[in-house]
Amino acid sequence: MKKQIDFNSAKEARLDEQIKKTMQRDFPLPDCVDAAKNTAFAQIRNKQMKQEYANGVAQKQKDKRRLRSAFVRGAGGLAAAAAVFSVVCISNPALAANIPLVGHIFEEIGSSLGFSGNYSKYVQPLTEENLIAASEVSESETVSETDGDAAAPVSDSAYSKTVNGVTMTLSEVYCNDAALYLSLLIESEDVFPETFTDQMGKQSLNLYDSYGEFSYNSEKIYLSNYLDGKFVDDHTYAAVLRIDLQETNTGMEREKFEDAKKEFVAELLGMSIEEVEKDTDAAYEKAAEALGQEVLYDNLSDVGGPSFMDYLTEISIPEEFTVNLDIPMIVGTLPQDQQTRPEMPQELLDEYHAGLVENGLGDMVNDMDVYKNFTDEQKQIEHELFTQMHRKYNEMYPEAAQYPSKYENWWLDGPWNFEISVKRNHEDSVVKEINDIDENGLGVVSVTKTPFEITVETQEPDISQSPSGAGYFVVALDADGEIMPYGSGGRINVWAIQDRDISRVDIYLCDYIEYLDELKVYYWSDTYETDKETKTFKQLLDERALYHTEVTFEEQAE
Numbered sequence: 001m002k003k004q005i006d007f008n009s010a011k012e013a014r015l016d017e018q019i020k021k022t023m024q025r026d027f028p029l030p031d032c033v034d035a036a037k038n039t040a041f042a043q044i045r046n047k048q049m050k051q052e053y054a055n056g057v058a059q060k061q062k063d064k065r066r067l068r069s070a071f072v073r074g075a076g077g078l079a080a081a082a083a084v085f086s087v088v089c090i091s092n093p094a095l096a097a098n099i100p101l102v103g104h105i106f107e108e109i110g111s112s113l114g115f116s117g118n119y120s121k122y123v124q125p126l127t128e129e130n131l132i133a134a135s136e137v138s139e140s141e142t143v144s145e146t147d148g149d150a151a152a153p154v155s156d157s158a159y160s161k162t163v164n165g166v167t168m169t170l171s172e173v174y175c176n177d178a179a180l181y182l183s184l185l186i187e188s189e190d191v192f193p194e195t196f197t198d199q200m201g202k203q204s205l206n207l208y209d210s211y212g213e214f215s216y217n218s219e220k221i222y223l224s225n226y227l228d229g230k231f232v233d234d235h236t237y238a239a240v241l242r243i244d245l246q247e248t249n250t251g252m253e254r255e256k257f258e259d260a261k262k263e264f265v266a267e268l269l270g271m272s273i274e275e276v277e278k279d280t281d282a283a284y285e286k287a288a289e290a291l292g293q294e295v296l297y298d299n300l301s302d303v304g305g306p307s308f309m310d311y312l313t314e315i316s317i318p319e320e321f322t323v324n325l326d327i328p329m330i331v332g333t334l335p336q337d338q339q340t341r342p343e344m345p346q347e348l349l350d351e352y353h354a355g356l357v358e359n360g361l362g363d364m365v366n367d368m369d370v371y372k373n374f375t376d377e378q379k380q381i382e383h384e385l386f387t388q389m390h391r392k393y394n395e396m397y398p399e400a401a402q403y404p405s406k407y408e409n410w411w412l413d414g415p416w417n418f419e420i421s422v423k424r425n426h427e428d429s430v431v432k433e434i435n436d437i438d439e440n441g442l443g444v445v446s447v448t449k450t451p452f453e454i455t456v457e458t459q460e461p462d463i464s465q466s467p468s469g470a471g472y473f474v475v476a477l478d479a480d481g482e483i484m485p486y487g488s489g490g491r492i493n494v495w496a497i498q499d500r501d502i503s504r505v506d507i508y509l510c511d512y513i514e515y516l517d518e519l520k521v522y523y524w525s526d527t528y529e530t531d532k533e534t535k536t537f538k539q540l541l542d543e544r545a546l547y548h549t550e551v552t553f554e555e556q557a558e
Contacts, residue, residue, distance in 0.1 A: 105171045105183035105238050112202075113228050113240055114486045115179070115452045115496045122425055122451065123172040123183070126159045161416045165189035168327070168416040175422050176450040177429045178494060180243040180323070182420070184227075186330065191234045193410040196333040203231060205239065206331040208404065208411070213324040214248050217315055221248050225327075245317055246492050253311045257298075260306035265296070268305075323420045330412040331404045341407035342397050348389050355385040427451075432551060441465070442472070442509050442547040449502065449553055454484060456493045456507055468513035472546070475515065479504040481538040483523060504552045506538060508545035519544065 101108055106119035160169040171183040186205070195203040207225040214221060224247065229239020265287045266276045276283040288296040291303055301307035356362060359381050362370060374382065394401035404411045430449045437443030441461035448455040454476060463471035474493045476484040479502065484495035510519060522528065523537045542548065 101185055101232065101236075101238050102169060102171050105185060106174075106181075106240065109228075109230055109238055109240065112230065115181075115228075115242060116498050117452045119172075119174060119181070119452075122176070122427065123174040123181070124423075125172050126170050126420065159418060159420075161418070163414050163416055164412065166330070166412050166414075168414075170418055170420065173420060173422060175245075175424045176452070177245075177424070177426060177431065177448050178450050178453045178455045179245055180422060182241045182243070182325075184239055184241060186237040186239070188235050188412070192231065192237065193332060194335050194338060195231070195410075196335050202228070203332075204228065205237060207241065207327045208329040208331040210325065210327040212243065212248070212326075215322045216318055217248055217251055219251060223247070244494060246494075249315045249317050251313045251315045252308065253313060257306060257308055257311040260311075261296075261298075261300070264300060264305040317424070320421070320423050323422060325418045325420060327416045328414050329404075330414070332410050334408055334410060339408045341400055341405070344389070344393055345396065348392055352385055352389040355388075356382065359385075430553060434549065434551065436549050438547055440546070444507055444547075444549050444551075447505070447507070447551045449497075452497055454495045454497060454502060454505060456495075458493065458507075458509060460509065463512075467511045467546075470512040473510045473512045473515040475508040475510060475519075475541065475545070477506040477508075477538055477541070478502055481506075481536050483537070502553060504550060506541075506548065506550050508541045509547040510541070510545050514544070 103125045106123050110117060110119045159171075160167060162168075165188065167185075167187045169185045169187070171185055172181075173183075174181045195205070197203050205227045207223070207227060209222070210225045211220045211222045223241075223243055225241065227237075227239035227241055229237055231237050262273055262276045262280070262283075265271070265283050266273050268287050268290060269276075269283065271283065284296040288294065298308040301309075359378075361374070361378055361382060371379070371382070399405060400407055403409070428451045432447045432449075434444040434446055437445075437459050441459065443459050445457040445459055447457075456474060456476060458472075458474055460472050463469065466472055476493070476495050478484055478500040480500075482500070484500065484502075484505070485498055486494075486496035519537075519540060522531070522540055525531070528537070
């Protein structure tokens with residue numbers, strides 16, 4: 001990193017101690033790196049070296065840098081030592097492999113991840129040697145056997161790309177039965193902008209509009225691409241990208257679907273298939289207009305047409321595969337005090353409230369109790385008025401409707417492209433086929449435990465069969481009766497294990513509305529610690545859930 005440097009302000013002994021603390025962090029430096037570090041210290045102490053460095057680098061760095069890391073503040077000489085230390089190691093690839101953070105990102109941030117844990121046993125460094133030898137790894141080898149002294153990271157080829165002064169380096173890979181994990185380092189020549197910190201103390205970045213092309217799936221898979229990581233300093237962000245494998249194992253019979261869509265349009269417009277195919281775009285525009293739509297959506301089942309859901313197919317994920325990762329942009333969210341989104345104009349608010357009054361809905365200004373008592377028809381009227389207000393707002397401030405928005409975000413343009421070879425690792429994973437389905441069609445098909453997550457596949461009847469008609473909510477409790485963290489919904493549900501006791505997991509299917517409006521509220525209430533002395537959350541679910549099963553695992557190894 002380039003920093004402002006004051007060489008005359010630090011004593012030799014203090015400088016050594018500061019650098020030693022910085023470089024070692026939570027783990028000792030290897031002997032070879034320690035030797036290089038000492039060489040760097042000696043060079044820094046040399047008066048001529050100081051002067052040359054000050055004239056050649058520090059003079060170029062005129063703007064003051066705001067520092068996020070406390071150990072950097074007030075340690076001017078530290079940056080010079082780090083710079084020379086980097087030069088020594090970069091010139092020797094054998095040393096570079098041992099430098100934090102590349103090759104050690106999971107070790108650095110694994111305990112703070114949402115899907116947290118000790119990844120060191122499972123991850124594999126992404127190196128030139130691994131790239132070449134990926135197809136040669138025998139089935140009997142485990143990741144832990146190759147996770148000794150890492151080989152030299154690729155500098156600017158397979159796993160490291162620099163675009164517009166921003167270098168993205170893929171560091172390590174781990175793929176279990178539930179997810180693909182990739183650690184990465186983002187380094188910027190310029191200081192990263194200030195970034196919003198959430199209630200968990202995290203500053204997440206978004207790999208906006210990124211997608212993966214998986215060798216086993218012909219479709220582009222657009223990713224849930226928020227990074228779980230942290231700023232190491234003003235120029236460096238270390239993170240993990242988690243790709244849920246259930247997002248990648250669905251294909252589509254696209255040609256069959258398009259044929260069904262053309263048949264529907266032909267019947268709707270009284271045309272022949274040949275006429276539709278002669279100018280498909282024009283036919284689709286006419287069909288959309290006839291249906292009162294702006295465009296012809298893929299899911300047309302509500303108006304008697306085909307649904308793309310009927311043409312989806314499940315794909316088996318192979319033991320080894322490749323992923324082509326395309327990342328067009330990195331997006332961060334500005335702190336709230338720096339966000340400048342224009343407020344909703346008063347005239348649009350007045351128009352919205354007048355519409356509510358005109359339709360007999362009252363002036364519900366932020367009163368959710370009033371809204372809860374609306375009929376479905378009243379909610380639809382309110383929704384149309386609300387949508388109309390925001391449509392006019394977006395016409396007044398078109399840039400506010402975009403993402404990223406200059407009012408709320410900062411961003412860095414790419415693209416960064418990588419091809420990654422992946423070998424699935426089943427170590428310490430357990431798959432249990434449950435296949436317990438009750439007379440109502442509710443039940444659990446399977447449960448998978450990896451070192452970091454619990455995955456539950458359920459079977460559920462049509463949502464209209466649920467008591468509220470809104471569907472079902474799947475809940476998992478650990479052995480202590482607490483809700484499992486970081487759950488994701490749907491037919492296949494995933495929860496983080498973190499430090500929970502999952503020797504037993506209780507799985508419940510509840511009515512969606514009842515759970516959100518009543519059951520969940522009981523657990524998260526301020527009085528639950530007292531209330532559970534009379535009735536625990538598990539006891540409440542035992543009474544009111546639509547379905548329950550218990551799954552046991554051997555106790556977690558220490």
